[in-house]
Amino acid sequence: MTKELPAPTLLSPELLDEAYEQRLLERIRAGDKTACAECIDLHSAGVYRLALRMVGDPHEAEDIVQETFLNAFRTIDSFEGRSSLSTWLYRIAYNAALMRLRKKQPLHVSIDPHVDEEETATTPVQLFDWCCLPEEDFQTAEARNELERAISELPEPLRAVFVLRELEGLSTEETAQALDLSVSNVKVRLHRARLWLRERLSGYFTELAQRSQERN
C-alpha cells in the first residue's frame, strides 16, 4: 500500500558517479574552465530550485546561484569531500539564501529555529477525506498553483529540509549535512512539513469536494 509513492527523481546519473566527481574536482582545482562549466551544467538547476524555493524571487535566486558557484570555485580547496559536491553546493546556496532572508526580515526570521519549530507543531485539524475527488481536479493549473503557494509558505525552518529531501531527492543524511542538522532533526522537520502541507491543501480540496457535492 505504501509502495505506490514515487521517489523524488531529480538526480541525474552523473550526480551519482563518484569517480566522475573526483576527476571533475581535480580538474576544477587545476583551474580547468571547462570543468567549472561542466559543474555548473550539472548542478546549477538544483541550486537554482533550492534558492527559488527559499527566496521566492527568480532574479534573486539567480543571484544566489551566481554567488554559490563563485564562492564554491574560490574555496574548492577547502572542500574535503566528506559530502558529495552537490550537497556542498546546496549548503553554500542555503547559507546565501538564509543571509538574504535575514537581511530582509531581521525581526521575523528567528535566529534560533527551534522557536519557530515549536509554533509549527502540527495537530491535524482538517478531517475531511478529499481523496475521493476525481483525478482531473488534482491536475488543474489552480490545484498546482495552490500546491506551489503552499510550499512557498512553508515555515522557513521546515522549507529547506522539505525541498532538499522531498523535491531534490537528497537522502536524510545528505539533507542533514547540507543544512547542518542532525538526522533525527531532519526527520522531524520533514514530517512536520508534510503535515503542514496536508493541512494547508485540505482547506482547498475540502472546499472543492464540498462544492461538487452540493452540485450533485
Added chain:
Amino acid sequence: MDAAVSHHTCKELLVSLSDYLDGEAAEALCAEIERHLADCEDCRVVVDTLRKTILLYRTLPPPSPPQTIRARLLHALELDKDAP
C-alpha cells in the same frame, strides 16, 4: 464535535506516520498503526490525505531556471573566455 485528532493513541501514532508511509516503520509498529486505522476514521483520513499530499508534490513539475541563466553565469564567472 471533535474537530482535531486529539486522542492519546492518535497523537502517539501521528509522529510515526511519515515512517509508516515511507515504508520505514518496523513491522510491529505498522501492524499497530493498521489496527488503529481499522477503528479510527479520523486517522484514516489523515493517512489517506497525507499520502495524497506526498503524491501530489512528488509529481509536481519542477521549476526550470531561465534559459539564459547559463550564459549569464559563465560570463559572470569569467568562464566564457578562452584560457590565456
